[in-house]
Each structure stands twice: as structure tokens, then as C-alpha cells.
Amino acid sequence: xxxxxxxxxxxxxxxxxxxxxxxxxxxxxxxxxxxxxxxxxxxxxxxxxxxxxxxxxxxxxxxxxxxxxxxxxxxxxxxxxxxxxxxxxxxxxxxxxxxxxxxxxxxxxxxxxxxxxxxxxxxxxxxxxxxxxxxxxxxxxxxxxxxxxxxxxxxxxxxxxxxxxxxxxxxxxxxxxxxxxxxxxxxxxxxxxxxxxxxxxxxxxxxxxxxxxxxxxxxxxxxxxxxxxxxxxxxxxxxxxxxxxxxxxxxxxxxxxxxxxxxxxxxxxxxxxxxxxxxxxxxxxxxxxxxxxxxxxxxxxx
Amino acid sequence: xxxxxxxxxxxxxxxxxxxxxxxxxxxxxxxxxxxxxxxxxxxxxxxxxxxxxxxxxxxxxxxx
Ligand code: SF4
Ligand SMILES: [Zn+2]
Ligand SMILES: [Zn+2]
Numbered sequence: 001x002x003x004x005x006x007x008x009x010x011x012x013x014x015x016x017x018x019x020x021x022x023x024x025x026x027x028x029x030x031x032x033x034x035x036x037x038x039x040x041x042x043x044x045x046x047x048x049x050x051x052x053x054x055x056x057x058x059x060x061x062x063x064x065x066x067x068x069x070x071x072x073x074x075x076x077x078x079x080x081x082x083x084x085x086x087x088x089x090x091x092x093x094x095x096x097x098x099x100x101x102x103x104x105x106x107x108x109x110x111x112x113x114x115x116x117x118x119x120x121x122x123x124x125x126x127x128x129x130x131x132x133x134x135x136x137x138x139x140x141x142x143x144x145x146x147x148x149x150x151x152x153x154x155x156x157x158x159x160x161x162x163x164x165x166x167x168x169x170x171x172x173x174x175x176x177x178x179x180x181x182x183x184x185x186x187x188x189x190x191x192x193x194x195x196x197x198x199x200x201x202x203x204x205x206x207x208x209x210x211x212x213x214x215x216x217x218x219x220x221x222x223x224x225x226x227x228x229x230x231x232x233x234x235x236x237x238x239x240x241x242x243x244x245x246x247x248x249x250x251x252x253x254x255x256x257x258x259x260x261x262x263x264x265x266x267x268x269x270x271x272x273x274x275x276x277x278x279x280x281x282x283x284x285x286x287x288x289x290x291x292x293x294x295x296x297x298x299x300x301x302x
Numbered sequence: 303x304x305x306x307x308x309x310x311x312x313x314x315x316x317x318x319x320x321x322x323x324x325x326x327x328x329x330x331x332x333x334x335x336x337x338x339x340x341x342x343x344x345x346x347x348x349x350x351x352x353x354x355x356x357x358x359x360x361x362x363x364x365x366x
Binding site for chain 1: 346
């Protein structure tokens with residue numbers, strides 16, 4: 001197959017667009033998709049100070065590169081979760097190094113928040129102590145700390161590297177359970193709330209994860225290829241596998257599922273949002289008296 | 303040819319096949335769930351392979 005733009009040798013085919021691209025025009029295509037998502041959902045306002053959560057994986061590093069090429073000034077924050085690994089592959093260390101190399105090569109600002117020195121525990125310790133699935137304590141910690149980092153740094157928005165597959169998998173998981181409250185909260189732009197939730201935006205929503213990985217390979221961006229050793233029990237992965245089976249038979253299914261929801265259905269779920277109050281311990285917004293992260297922190301100290 | 307798989311990293315020998323899509327089919331891998339890489343370049347499913355090629359099948363699904 002030939003590149004849709006220049007008719008040169010194609011490097012990647014995107015079935016849902018029924019198109020193939022050479023490396024140069026694929027890169028251009030990916031950048032345009034991010035630009036379109038930002039515009040369609042009104043994600044970023046001129047002059048916004050942006051903080052991107054980077055993990056060392058393909059999505060966040062591809063996004064940092066693309067936003068920089070689009071002319072946005074974006075700082076990065078990496079959360080050191082203290083996750084070890086198999087065969088001497090220390091997952092968190094290696095991931096952090098990919099972020100540091102990326103940032104220093106391009107003169108970008110990267111902040112590192114170490115869970116263990118700042119809060120006194122690592123994700124493996126928290127999972128053991130609470131007997132919960134690692135991804136569940138990890139997810140709540142990441143949400144909390146990223147929000148805090150964005151508030152502390154007086155940023156206007158927190159940028160996240162969730163891609164089309166991530167968002168479709170989350171929606172699918174919530175629809176299969178009819179978790180209407182979570183369904184109503186799913187949007188590529190979550191507005192700031194007066195009680196301290198920072199605005200959150202997801203500019204990769206039009207790119208599948210194969211495309212962010214291809215973007216990294218074709219643009220010489222080294223990223224953490226190995227999977228997190230604590231991923232066991234992560235329900236999102238199962239959803240992704242099912243959606244990939246569906247996509248294989250009906251290219252474009254994932255996009256139609258997610259964007260059909262966002263464009264035509266999401267309004268109907270939008271009202272079911274719980275009242276937020278202020279956590280009595282840390283001041284971040286929560287639905288109870290003490291937020292989930294503070295409860296975890298207290299548990300880890302006892 | 304030699305095929306490098308990830309999660310965890312390991313190598314398998316695949317013989318008697320000459321295209322990327324036939325290798326993926328033999329290993330029961332959906333084409334859209336991996337990138338196929340040879341010498342740093344992405345390969346399309348239709349790409350022809352030589353017996354002494356080394357290709358990496360890099361999964362693109364991630365959890366966290
Ligand atoms: S896979 Fe789970 S434990 Fe690992 S980084 Fe992702 S959310 Fe955290
Ligand atoms: Zn081209
Ligand atoms: Zn709190």
C-alpha cells in the first residue's frame with residue numbers, strides 16, 4: 001500500500017480511516033488528530049499553563065512531543081510509584097529515565113514526585129497492606145497527586161495521555177455495569193471545580209494506542225515497552241482485548257462507540273454528579289469527609 | 303526467522319513463512335494489537351520476510 005498523501009512507501013495502515021501513511025505523513029496525520037481534538041472539544045485556551053502527567057510510556061511521551069510541535073509550552077510531572085519488576089527490570093526506575101531523557105533532550109521542565117519520600121509508601125506496599133488490586137490504589141493515588149501537583153504549580157489544566165483505546169475501554173467497562181455516575185463523568189474535558197479540582201483534558205482521544213506507539217517508533221522516541229509488573233487484575237485490559245476483537249471484525253467500531261457516546265449520548269448522563277465537599281484532612285475535593293487518598297495514607301501510617 | 307516477543311521479552315523461531323501477516327496468523331496475534339519492527343522500521347502486514355530476518359512484535363496494549 002502507498003501513502004495516502006505522497007504515494008510513497010507506506011509504513012503504517014490505519015484500517016478505520018482506510019488509509020496508509022509513510023513515516024513523515026503519518027507523523028503529520030497524528031499531529032492533526034491531536035489538533036482537531038483540542039479544537040473540537042475546546043480543550044486549551046490561549047495562555048493556559050499546562051501540566052502533563054508523564055509515565056514514560058508511549059502515550060504521554062508522544063503527546064508531549066506533539067503538543068510541543070503544535071507550539072504549546074507544557075511542563076511534565078512524573079510520579080515515582082516505587083514499582084519494581086522482574087529480571088532486574090525496575091519498572092519505575094526505567095520509566096522515570098525515559099521521561100528524564102526525553103525532557104532533557106528537548107529542554108523541557110520535568111517535575112518528579114516520589115510517592116515514598118512525599119507520602120511514606122509505595123504502590124506495592126499499599127496494595128499489600130490494603131489487599132486491594134494494585135491498579136485500584138495506584139489509580140486513586142495518581143489522580144490525587146496529579147491534581148495536587150497541578151494546584152501547587154498554579155497550572156490551568158492537567159493534560160493526560162489517555163488515548164482512544166483507554167477511553168473506549170473505560171466506557172465499555174462502565175456500560176457493562178451501567179455505572180451511570182461514572183458514565184456521566186466520562187468526557188475529554190473535565191472542567192475545574194471551585195472546590196479544587198483542576199481542569200483535565202485528554203488530547204489523544206482521536207488516536208488509537210497503536211498509533212501513539214507508531215508515532216514514538218517513527219519519531220525516535222524511546223519509551224518503556226515492558227508492561228507494568230503489577231497490571232494483574234486490571235479490568236481495562238480485558239475490555240481492550242474484547243474491543244480489539246470487535247475492531248478486527250468491524251474497523252472503526254471503537255471510534256464510533258466512543259464518539260457516538262460523546263457526541264450524542266453523554267448529555268443524558270451528565271446530571272448524575274455527586275456533591276463535592278472538602279476533605280477535612282487535606283483540603284482536596286471529595287464526596288465524603290476524608291478523601292480516598294488521605295484514608296489510604298492514614299491506613300499506611302497505622 | 304527470529305521473532306522477538308515482549309511482555310516478557312523472549313524469542314521464538316518461526317520457519318516457512320514469508321509475509322508479516324502469515325507470521326501474525328501463525329502466532330494467533332491480531333494485526334492491530336502489535337507493531338511489527340525490523341531494523342527500526344515499521345512493517346505493514348503485506349511486507350515480505352526473508353528466512354534470516356529478525357522481527358520484533360511489539361504489543362501496543364498497556365494497562366496503567
Ligand atoms: S498497571 Fe496498574 S499498578 Fe501499574 S502503573 Fe498502571 S495503574 Fe499502576
Ligand atoms: Zn507520504
Ligand atoms: Zn484528603
